[in-house]
Amino acid sequence: MTVTITEVVLRDGLQDEAVVVAVADRIAIAEALAESGIRHIEAGSFVNPERVPQMAGVDELAAALPRADEVHYSFLALNGRGVRRAVDAGAENVLVVASASGGHSRTNAGRDVDAAIEDVARAVAENPGTSFIAGVSTAFACPFDGDVPADRLVSVAERFAAMGVRRIGLADTLGTATTDHVVRSLAAVRDALPDVDLSLHLHNAHGQALRTVDAAIDLGVVHFDSATGGYGGCPFAPGAHGNIATEDLVAHLHSRGISTGIDETALANASELLERALARAVPVV
Structure with a gap:
């Protein structure tokens, strides 16, 4: 069995740090991650730099x-403007994101869930030559x-x-969801969308994330996001x-006999490079 990992430290990891890592250092980190065998790297987000200066x-x-x-880079976009910037910059894959909850959508995207999705849907339709994947925050x-009902998550997915997106990631943005909760909601989405490839983006508040990974694998999920060093947060x-x-x-995963294609020693080297880049990064003003 093989599991695919998307490395998100260059986007989700860095966005919650109080420093701005130089572009040259981010490129070097991406190269080191690729050398470790990671084939999917979420490299950044096209968002307002006044709100997220780390990007x-x-x-x-x-x-x-x-x-x-063999290496695929993706870039996150929260709205149509972000999608257009990503396409203009030559992004190979664009991750379009919306929240499942209204409270987070208004805080994160500045609009309610329906308006956020409608904006993204227009941008996806306007760029048929671009590869899109989707993510559902919260x-x-x-x-x-509070807790998001499964039927609300299914509706967003x-x-x-309906936009034609064939891979959708479900994010435990807080990292507090129990394994049972994730499994129930994941199963509901899988049952509603059996032809869509589902992935999980797990944060890790209570050390339960690996247990959730195991349970998701039992449901057939073979694609997970993670961040070197455990960095990140919204x-x-x-x-x-x-x-x-x-x-x-x-x-x-390796202890379970599951293949990832990633060399653990080379990954440790990439982690050291990340730490050195963070140490010389410029503080957020």
Whole structure:
């Protein structure tokens, strides 16, 4: 069995740090991650740099990342403007995101869920030559609205599927959802959309993320997001915890005899490079 990991430290990991890592350092980190065997890297987000200054320079980054057939970079966009910027910068894959909960959507995207999805849907329709994947933030719990009912999550996922998106990631943005909760909601989405490839983006508040990974694998999920060093969090979701660490996820999967294609020693080298880049980064003003 093989599991695919998308490395998100360059986007989700860095966005919650109080520093701005230089574009050159981000490129070097991406190269080191690729050398470890990681084939899917979420490299940044096309968002307002006044709100998320850590993502400044993303246009330059997208243009400068080394291209290799076996390595796939994606960039997050919250709205139509972000999608257009990503496409103009030559992004290979664009991750369009909406929240399952109204409270987080208004804080994160500045609009309610329906308006956010409608805006993204227009942008997807306007760019038929671009590869889109989708992500649902606060898929299980919201810091403002509490637990998210499964039927609400299904509704958001169905709207992404109606755009023609064939891979949808479900994010435990806070990292507080129980394994049972994730499994119930995941199963509901799978039953509603059997032809869509589902992935999980897990944060790790109570050390339950690896248990959730195991349960999701039992349901047939073979694609997970993680961040080297366990960095990350949403600046617009109070109480959000760090991502599941790529090192922990890879070691856990390997201990189960599950292949990832990732070399743990090379991954540790990439982690050291990340730490050095953070140490010399410029503080957020």
